[in-house]
Amino acid sequence: MISLRIRKFVSLIRERGFDGALVSPSANFYYLTGLHVHEAGERLTLLVVNADGSYHLLAPSLYENVIRNFPVTFWRDGENPYHKLAWILGELELSGGRLLVEDTMRADWLINILRIGNRAFELYPLSSVIRELRMRKEREEVEMMKHAAKVADRVFEEVLSWDILGMRERELALKIELRIRELSDGISFEPIVASGENAANPHHAPGDRRIREGDMVILDYGAKVGGYCSDITRTIAVGQPNEKLVEVYNVVKEAQENAYRAVREGVKAKEIDRAARETIAKAGYGEYFTHRTGHGLGLDVHEEPFIGPDGEVTLENGMTFTIEPGIYVPGLGGVRIEDDIILDEGRGKRLTRANRELVVL
């Protein structure tokens, strides 16, 4: 499967007129090689791809027992890895031209690479091309995403059985994280727990505030399975909530549903955003919906296609993304509801199945 991905990648970059690619450890690196090498840290690790179909890996010798069945050159601490890279570039006959570079590559690596020999490369961000492959999930990728979404659903069910009244936000976030780690390969990002007026901040970092009677609490978290992320948000009430917030909850739920129903093969991402945004604006809360409606989901928790007012990507079967409208009223609180969606057989299907009705604990 992996070498098939590299083959697909090679024909895509050739089609787009590129001469090669340099891929440092990242989701793209994992996508192409199936190798987990994030622990390499500052040690130069690179997949070098030539558009003619040849490729070679440079890796620290720490991975000698891990990387097998892959064309690879190892370097030891004390050696200059850039000398070995120069040799690889020579072997692959990659001496200039249009080169794709992993977007998240460390600047010190890129600076050193550009100093190797007298090569004239024109650099482009790798994401601009590889996104075409990564946006459309293969069957095995979808299976892992379903599993990751199930873990998130299950943790939500469990949270509803916990006594969270009086708990600090950070304690609840830690408990959620612990359960995710017990049930999956890990968290897809640090869980968000935002209670009461803190919920008016969409990306609130859980703090020392204790959950009180009458709070609405936003929970936003996700699990990773086989590298693939889930991302769920639910807003729950502890004790009888403020009437205004109940109204806000119903508007967000309707916006989320309308955006979900707008998912069709062939529509642009911005149409999904518009469905959510119009629902919220009509209810008079337009100015309090301060972010895009959603984002693509996969190996990265935020990836293409982004579901925002400027989303020009045309949606296709196999794409996976979130729909997560929210309303945030300063001084009062906030509500967000987020599901993971796959476009399948021409329409949207929810991967997230957790209860979307307002739960009052």
Ligand code: CO
């Ligand atoms: Co989220």
Ligand code: CO
């Ligand atoms: Co999200």
